[in-house]
Amino acid sequence: MIARIIVDVSAKQTDRQFDYLVPPEYEPLATPGMRVVVSFGPRKVQGFILSIGQDSSISNDKLKALDSLTDLVPPLTTELIELSVWLKNHAVSNHISVLKSMLPSAMRANYRKHLILNDDVDCSESDREFLLKQFQDKPLLDWDDWYKHATTFEHKEMSRAINDGFVRVEPVVATGETTKTERHVRLIRDPKTSEEAFLTLAKRTKKQAEIVQWLSEQETDHYPLKQLSVSSSVIKGLEEKGWVEKTDVVIGRDPYEGREFKQTTNMELMAEQQEVFERILPAIEEERSEIFLLRGVTGSGKTEIYLQTIEKVLKKRKEAIMLVPEISLTPQMVTRFKERFGSRVAVLHSALSKGEKYDEWQRIRKGEVDVAVGARSAVFAPFQNIGMIIIDEEHEGSYKQEEEPRYHARDVAIKRAELYHCPVILGSATPSLESYARAVKGVYTLLEMERRVNDVAMPDVTIVDMKDELRHGNRSMFSDALIERMRNRIEKQEQIVLFLNRRGYSTFIMCRDCGYVAECPHCDISLTYHQPINQLQCHYCGYHHTVPHQCPECTSDAIRYFGTGTQKVEEELQEVIPEARVIRMDVDTTGRKGSHERLLSAFGNHEADILLGTQMIAKGLDFPDITLVGVLAADAMLHLPDFRASERTFQLLTQVSGRAGRHLKAGEVIIQSYTPEHYSIQDVTKHDFTGFFQKEMLMRKQAGYPPYYFLVLIHVSDEALDAAVLATEKIANYLKNNLSDQAKIYGPVASSIARIKDRYRYQCMVKYKIEPNLTETLRNLYQLFDGELNKGGLQVTVDTSPNMML
DNA sequence: AGCACGCCGACT
DNA sequence: GTCGGCGTGCTC
Numbered sequence: 001m002i003a004r005i006i007v008d009v010s011a012k013q014t015d016r017q018f019d020y021l022v023p024p025e026y027e028p029l030a031t032p033g034m035r036v037v038v039s040f041g042p043r044k045v046q047g048f049i050l051s052i053g054q055d056s057s058i059s060n061d062k063l064k065a066l067d068s069l070t071d072l073v074p075p076l077t078t079e080l081i082e083l084s085v086w087l088k089n090h091a092v093s094n095h096i097s098v099l100k101s102m103l104p105s106a107m108r109a110n111y112r113k114h115l116i117l118n119d120d121v122d123c124s125e126s127d128r129e130f131l132l133k134q135f136q137d138k139p140l141l142d143w144d145d146w147y148k149h150a151t152t153f154e155h156k157e158m159s160r161a162i163n164d165g166f167v168r169v170e171p172v173v174a175t176g177e178t179t180k181t182e183r184h185v186r187l188i189r190d191p192k193t194s195e196e197a198f199l200t201l202a203k204r205t206k207k208q209a210e211i212v213q214w215l216s217e218q219e220t221d222h223y224p225l226k227q228l229s230v231s232s233s234v235i236k237g238l239e240e241k242g243w244v245e246k247t248d249v250v251i252g253r254d255p256y257e258g259r260e261f262k263q264t265t266n267m268e269l270m271a272e273q274q275e276v277f278e279r280i281l282p283a284i285e286e287e288r289s290e291i292f293l294l295r296g297v298t299g300s301g302k303t304e305i306y307l308q309t310i311e312k313v314l315k316k317r318k319e320a321i322m323l324v325p326e327i328s329l330t331p332q333m334v335t336r337f338k339e340r341f342g343s344r345v346a347v348l349h350s351a352l353s354k355g356e357k358y359d360e361w362q363r364i365r366k367g368e369v370d371v372a373v374g375a376r377s378a379v380f381a382p383f384q385n386i387g388m389i390i391i392d393e394e395h396e397g398s399y400k401q402e403e404e405p406r407y408h409a410r411d412v413a414i415k416r417a418e419l420y421h422c423p424v425i426l427g428s429a430t431p432s433l434e435s436y437a438r439a440v441k442g443v444y445t446l447l448e449m450e451r452r453v454n455d456v457a458m459p460d461v462t463i464v465d466m467k468d469e470l471r472h473g474n475r476s477m478f479s480d481a482l483i484e485r486m487r488n489r490i491e492k493q494e495q496i497v498l499f500l501n502r503r504g505y506s507t508f509i510m511c512r513d514c515g516y517v518a519e520c521p522h523c524d525i526s527l528t529y530h531q532p533i534n535q536l537q538c539h540y541c542g543y544h545h546t547v548p549h550q551c552p553e554c555t556s557d558a559i560r561y562f563g564t565g566t567q568k569v570e571e572e573l574q575e576v577i578p579e580a581r582v583i584r585m586d587v588d589t590t591g592r593k594g595s596h597e598r599l600l601s602a603f604g605n606h607e608a609d610i611l612l613g614t615q616m617i618a619k620g621l622d623f624p625d626i627t628l629v630g631v632l633a634a635d636a637m638l639h640l641p642d643f644r645a646s647e648r649t650f651q652l653l654t655q656v657s658g659r660a661g662r663h664l665k666a667g668e669v670i671i672q673s674y675t676p677e678h679y680s681i682q683d684v685t686k687h688d689f690t691g692f693f694q695k696e697m698l699m700r701k702q703a704g705y706p707p708y709y710f711l712v713l714i715h716v717s718d719e720a721l722d723a724a725v726l727a728t729e730k731i732a733n734y735l736k737n738n739l740s741d742q743a744k745i746y747g748p749v750a751s752s753i754a755r756i757k758d759r760y761r762y763q764c765m766v767k768y769k770i771e772p773n774l775t776e777t778l779r780n781l782y783q784l785f786d787g788e789l790n791k792g793g794l795q796v797t798v799d800t801s802p803n804m805m806l
Numbered sequence: 807a808g809c810a811c812g813c814c815g816a817c818t
Numbered sequence: 819g820t821c822g823g824c825g826t827g828c829t830c
Contacts, residue, residue, distance in 0.1 A: 002830095004830095005830080007829085009829080009830090013827090013828080013829085014829070015830095017830085018829075018830040019830050020830060021830090035826075038830085039829095039830095040830080041828070041830095042829085043829095058830055060829060061829055064830060156819040746825055
């Protein structure tokens with residue numbers, strides 16, 4: 001029996017199947033999708049069985065047998081294996097990277113080396129002394145741990161001992177899977193059959209008898225120790241007399257342990273919601289892989305539609321996957337799912353510990369749940385009978401993985417839906433241009449909801465031209481209109497959300513006399529000033545430096561701070577409205593686990609009047625007393641070197657505006673901008689998605705960008721500038737010669753940040769409409785550079801669904 | 807990717 | 819003479 005295996009060695013040359021013999025004792029067990037340990041060259045690595053066969057093209061004497069099976073049940077289903085083959089081609093990625101990204105991190109291999117003392121060796125007295133000192137009584141040493149603490153002399157001595165055969169090195173393949181156990185008490189004597197002994201027990205030790213009696217009345221024979229509220233001496237007494245014993249029982253980690261979720265039932269749907277709901281139902285019933293684009297304005301009740309369609313899916317005894325952007329996987333969202341579906345929901349997101357993620361994943365794999373709610377990677381949830389996949393906030397950038405494999409969760413979801421013949425719902429108030437264009441074209445089914453639940457009015461949006469403010473002599477970052485409105489709301493005890501898309505204190509420092517700007521010595525980017533630690537930081541490589549008091553160029557002391565971050569806004573806010581209570585939310589204040597939730601609930605409890613924050617407050621906030629939203633610098637994103645800059649600006653402004661007046665009180669939004677005439681800002685005031693869509697489509701058509709063309713971005717970096725340029729040139733020429741005449745190839749061009757961590761960055765872009773040999777051609781790119789790529793100097797990455805052009 | 811094999815320079 | 823530099827090529 002032959003197992004065809006993908007090994008965990010991520011390189012172009014090893015990105016193929018290797019055949020191994022299956023030892024006879026494993027033959028009944030070995031199944032595709034299982035992890036195995038194999039000898040690969042001189043070392044041991046993890047691998048995945050792709051398929052089982054009877055013959056191999058490799059001659060039998062060259063075949064090795066696989067070492068061991070890691071799993072009894074394959075973690076990857078046959079469908080996931082099939083999906084992995086599609087995805088590695090689609091994303092031009094190594095197969096192993098795809099397989100690994102389908103599993104929770106705890107199941108990835110962990111490579112260690114053990115040092116083991118050989119028996120019966122004939123070594124000198126001094127060697128013996130050295131080895132005894134190193135090993136003491138331990139049967140083995142972990143190489144990494146030992147190496148860290150040993151001296152250079154000891155390193156030398158040890159490698160000699162290995163060479164002389166006194167010590168051997170054994171490679172070990174481990175995984176990070178752990179289980180959580182709980183101490184239980186088990187009754188080993190029945191008080192009924194040992195009545196006499198029980199009576200004696202009851203006579204002298206009343207408490208112990210009570211416990212025995214109570215345990216004997218329970219359904220199970222073992223019971224969690226910590227739930228028996230008795231002193232440990234009572235249990236100890238019972239143990240000594242042979243009534244009970246303690247055991248460890250494996251329990252699933254429950255990230256929401258101790259939280260009570262009160263069951264909710266379906267809310268009544270509004271007319272628009274009902275109509276949408278009824279359009280989706282037939283696809284579920286008829287098991288069609290139809291793709292719905294649900295565009296519903298903020299507050300139109302998309303989540304309730306998700307919940308009710310999932311309910312229909314569950315009634316058909318099928319499973320549902322619900323994807324949410326990491327950033328909006330808020331407690332509010334999780335609670336809504338838990339309340340509706342109770343213990344049938346598994347939640348997968350980054351705030352869970354490794355072990356919790358692993359247990360939630362196992363619950364899916366074992367079929368203990370039928371709904372998975374999670375961020376991007378939950379698209380690989382190992383269900384086997386998927387009836388529906390939902391992607392909420394479909395336009396969000398976080399659905400794109402920016403590491404290998406560079407995939408977009410939307411593409412994977414659509415592929416899986418095809419395999420399972422089930423519908424997909426893409427939901428958003430501001431769909432991506434690509435998806436909306438497909439819906440308009442009829443590739444997707446377009447469903448729209450223009451009204452908020454209970455007919456709450458859309459907020460009133462006003463744009464303030466900050467150039468005017470400057471002319472009036474207002475140099476602060478708050479316009480007069482915004483200050484006036486904020487005072488008014490605080491008086492009325494209503495709440496305010498202020499949005500600024502930039503953390504830190506200020507963006508850069510500059511010398512007023514000579515124009516010197518502090519830049520990172522390793523990257524072509526200016527350093528950001530962080531006030532609490534009084535340091536200049538590089539956000540790309542982590543370089544930091546104390547702030548100079550004098551200009552390093554001209555020794556002038558006229559150093560000024562430019563640009564504004566959330567820290568500085570908070571400071572100025574205190575000056576302008578001293579009575580305002582402010583909560584600041586950005587990466588710097590929400591770093592610790594649970595702080596996100598804590599700050600939000602504090603705001604919900606009216607412990608502050610103003611919530612000031614970055615991106616992370618744009619979504620999912622739903623508090624009834626927010627009646628004012630202020631956007632401090634609407635054009636911050638507009639001028640980024642990215643063809644999606646306008647789209648992102650419109651989406652963000654719409655999302656933030658949607659935080660205001662969601663309930664009884666009317667909402668108002670103030671947008672401050674230096675380019676108020678831009679359509680991506682203007683259309684927000686009119687809540688006019690389709691208007692924006694048409695204008696932006698025109699721009700994309702003229703510039704030849706998606707949705708009119710597909711893009712591929714090839715990114716090249718090297719320590720040497722000329723090597724990077726040369727390699728990019730080579731790639732561009734190769735593509736010109738091997739793709740059709742319709743494809744347009746641009747480059748080499750320097751990336752917008754031309755150097756990061758001392759590496760020069762160049763790129764080459766392909767625009768195409770139909771290109772049947774694309775993935776094959778892209779795969780062959782790597783052959784242009786055989787050796788150079790191995791040396792580690794040159795790096796080439798291919799992205800078939802690029803997000804940013806940076 | 808690792809790791810061994812193999813071929814050249816600077817050292818006890 | 820040998821130790822160790824890293825270029826080259828292979829892994830079922």
